[in-house]
Amino acid sequence: MDLCNPVLLLLVLASLSLSTQKPMKSPSNYSLSFPLTTRPLSGDSLSSASLFSSRTSSSSQTPSYNLKSSFRYSMALIISLPIGTPPQTQQMVLDTGSQLSWIQCHNKAPQKPPPASFDPSHSSSFSVLPCTHPLCKPRIPDFTLPTSCDQNRLCHYSYFYADGTLAEGNLVREKFTFSGAQSTPPLILGCAQDSSAAEGILGMNLGRLSFASQAKITKFSYCVPTRRTVAGVSPSGAFYLGQNPYSAGFKYVGLLTFRRTQSMPNLDPLAFTVGMEGIRIGGKRLDIPASAFRPDAGGSGQTMIDSGTQFTFLVDVAYNKVREEIVRLVGPRLKKGYLYGGSLDMCFDGNGMEIGRSIGDLVLEFERGVEIVVEKERVLADVGSGIQCLGIGRSELLGVASNIIGNFHQQNLWVEFDLANRRVGFGKAECSRSI
Numbered sequence: 001m002d003l004c005n006p007v008l009l010l011l012v013l014a015s016l017s018l019s020t021q022k023p024m025k026s027p028s029n030y031s032l033s034f035p036l037t038t039r040p041l042s043g044d045s046l047s048s049a050s051l052f053s054s055r056t057s058s059s060s061q062t063p064s065y066n067l068k069s070s071f072r073y074s075m076a077l078i079i080s081l082p083i084g085t086p087p088q089t090q091q092m093v094l095d096t097g098s099q100l101s102w103i104q105c106h107n108k109a110p111q112k113p114p115p116a117s118f119d120p121s122h123s124s125s126f127s128v129l130p131c132t133h134p135l136c137k138p139r140i141p142d143f144t145l146p147t148s149c150d151q152n153r154l155c156h157y158s159y160f161y162a163d164g165t166l167a168e169g170n171l172v173r174e175k176f177t178f179s180g181a182q183s184t185p186p187l188i189l190g191c192a193q194d195s196s197a198a199e200g201i202l203g204m205n206l207g208r209l210s211f212a213s214q215a216k217i218t219k220f221s222y223c224v225p226t227r228r229t230v231a232g233v234s235p236s237g238a239f240y241l242g243q244n245p246y247s248a249g250f251k252y253v254g255l256l257t258f259r260r261t262q263s264m265p266n267l268d269p270l271a272f273t274v275g276m277e278g279i280r281i282g283g284k285r286l287d288i289p290a291s292a293f294r295p296d297a298g299g300s301g302q303t304m305i306d307s308g309t310q311f312t313f314l315v316d317v318a319y320n321k322v323r324e325e326i327v328r329l330v331g332p333r334l335k336k337g338y339l340y341g342g343s344l345d346m347c348f349d350g351n352g353m354e355i356g357r358s359i360g361d362l363v364l365e366f367e368r369g370v371e372i373v374v375e376k377e378r379v380l381a382d383v384g385s386g387i388q389c390l391g392i393g394r395s396e397l398l399g400v401a402s403n404i405i406g407n408f409h410q411q412n413l414w415v416e417f418d419l420a421n422r423r424v425g426f427g428k429a430e431c432s433r434s435i
Contacts, residue, residue, distance in 0.1 A: 031245065032178060036094065036222055036237040037078050038407070075310045077224060077407055078199060079239045084123030087177040092202040094222060094239060095308030096272055096417065097404075099207035100145065100159060102167060102190025103174075103200035118191070120172070125186060129155040129171040135188065135209075136171070147171070157190055167201075169193050176215070184215040204307075204417070206270045212419060217241055221416035222307065223431035224407050226378070235432030250416055250425035253370045256302070257422070258295075266401040267299025272417060274424055275367035276303040276403065279318065281325050282360025282376075292317040293403055300401035305415065305424055309406040311344065311381070312364075313395040318403065322392055330358050340383050343393040352380040352388035359390075364405065370426060374409055381408060 077094040083103060090103050104117040120126040129135060136147045136155035150156040150170070159167040170193075173186035188209055192200070203210045204220065212220060221244045225235035244250075256273045258264065276293035279286050292315055295302040301315055314322065326346050327334065333355060335347045348355050362374040380388040391408040395401060416425035 030242040032241040034079050034081065034239045034241075036224070036239040037234055038075050038225060038227065038237075039078050039234070040075055075227070075407065076199070077222065077239075077307050079202065081202070082177050083118060083174055084120075085125040085175060085177055085183075086123070088118055088122065090118055090200060092200045093308060094204065095201050095306075096204045097268075097304065097306040097308045098201060098203040099205050099210045099270060100157070100190050101187070101201060101203040101211045102159070102169065102192050105169065105172075105191040105193050120191070123174065125173075125175045125177075127173045127186065128191075129173065129188070131155055133171070159190065167192055176211075187211065187214040201308075206272070206419075210270075212417075218420040219243065219416065219418050221247070221414055221425075223414050223429050224307075224410045224412070225431040226411050227382070237431035244414065244416055246414060246427060246429065247416060247425065250414060250427040251368070251370045252418070252421075252423040252425040253366045253368055255422045255424065256295075264295060264297070264299030267295050267302055268304065268402065271302065271304040271306070271402075272424055273302045273304050276364065277367060278365040279322060280361075280363040280365065281322070282329065284325065285365075286318075286321045286325055288318045288321045298401075301403065303403040303405065305405050305410075307407050307410070307415070309404050310408055311391045311393055311406045312409050313343070313393045313398060313400070313402075313404045313406070315395050315401060315403055319392070319394045322390075326359065326390060329360075330355055335387070338387075340387070340389050343397045344381075344383070344389040344391070345394070346390040346392065347383070348380070348388045349386060350388070352382060353377055355388060356380050362409075364409065372405070372409060372413065372426060373428075378411065 078091055079094055080089050080091050082088070083090045092101070092103070105120055106117045131149035131153050133155055136149065145157045145159060148156050148158075155171040157168060157171050167190065169191045172189055172191045174189055175183045175186050177183040190200075204212050207213060211217070220239070220241050222239045223237040225237040253274050256275060258267065258269050258273075273295075277290055278288060278293075292301060293303045313319075323346060330348070333348050333350065335349060338347050339345045340347055356376045356379045359376060359379050361376050362379045364372040364374075366372075379390060381391045383389050391406070395403065412429055412431050414425070414427035414429050414431075416427075418425060
């Protein structure tokens with residue numbers, strides 16, 4: 001795979017939170033911008049686990065190393081960030097659905113280090129967490145990673161994603177160094193050493209140990225470019241930490257809040273959960289009860305915005321209505337008995353543009369009149385071999401009970417996470433022209 005472009009620092013007006021060189025300034029005064037690209041990742045790659053990363057599970061037993069993702073390929077959002085002192089550029093999957101950030105590490109003299117991996121011996125700010133660290137003796141309420149003491153008395157973690165993928169390594173501390181004067185303090189990260197994957201993960205959910213929380217980032221945003229390539233060149237979008245200069249026209253929907261005392265086993269309390277209200281296809285509003293998009297007493301039905309999931313997934317009540325309308329519009333063209341990647345079953349042979357025009361625009365409706373509009377030309381995903389699939393699957397096939405808005409339906413759209421004001425903003429854009 002080609003490496004992402006080098007980190008592009010467009011504008012630094014003040015310090016990035018908790019910098020050790022300068023006192024923290026108001027978040028309205030800084031803006032860091034980085035190129036963002038989309039790229040398919042192999043199912044054998046650890047970073048492909050981000051497809052389902054918002055639904056992680058804990059286990060005291062280490063899972064089998066032979067487990068692999070049931071979804072063979074996922075389209076990830078890739079950014080490159082400078083880590084360490086002096087900085088080493090690391091490719092990371094942007095994932096608003098998970099908490100722990102981790103990077104690919106290698107020892108001082110490996111025979112064949114993974115591409116673009118991080119060499120701790122070259123960084124003066126790198127340190128490891130010993131077994132005596134509190135994180136190695138969980139249970140912190142919102143950070144329940146299985147940890148253990150390895151043979152070197154270091155804190156070892158195992159991150160077992162819901163798709164069966166295992167990410168493991170040592171917990172460490174390391175800085176993100178944006179310039180000689182601009183850096184984060186040492187943050188707690190995972191340092192994976194047993195992977196051939198090139199990418200790590202930038203965990204950006206609401207957990208206290210996500211990158212955003214530890215670095216005290218109060219606002220971040222991204223713009224996902226379309227999947228189309230021109231002359232073999234993939235378009236590049238943008239990722240911002242801090243202020244976004246394009247935010248004046250954004251429309252915002254508030255994050256839903258849940259009491260910690262509520263017992264909701266199917267709820268992810270650290271996800272970016274928003275109030276969704278309905279779906280329109282070809283101008284027709286589907287007869288889906290609003291309750292399908294809200295968590296019930298057990299937490300089933302929450303609607304989350306997840307950059308680490310490729311497609312959109314709906315609970316049965318909503319999915320069945322979508323499928324019913326697709327069958328009404330283009331039923332004879334559906335591939336009978338076909339299931340892509342174990343999760344998408346509304347697929348077609350033939351011209352995706354033509355079929356898309358027969359389906360019409362897809363609109364996801366949220367509170368306060370906020371909408372995500374997916375034009376008819378982009379409602380179908382090209383999954384290869386001349387097959388096009390509606391980018392919506394049934395959540396039950398993933399073993400989850402949530403509605404998940406994936407990055408396929410975030411193309412050519414600014415998505416801003418305003419943590420200080422607990423809201424998510426959306427703004428239409430030509431993302432490949434945003435930098």
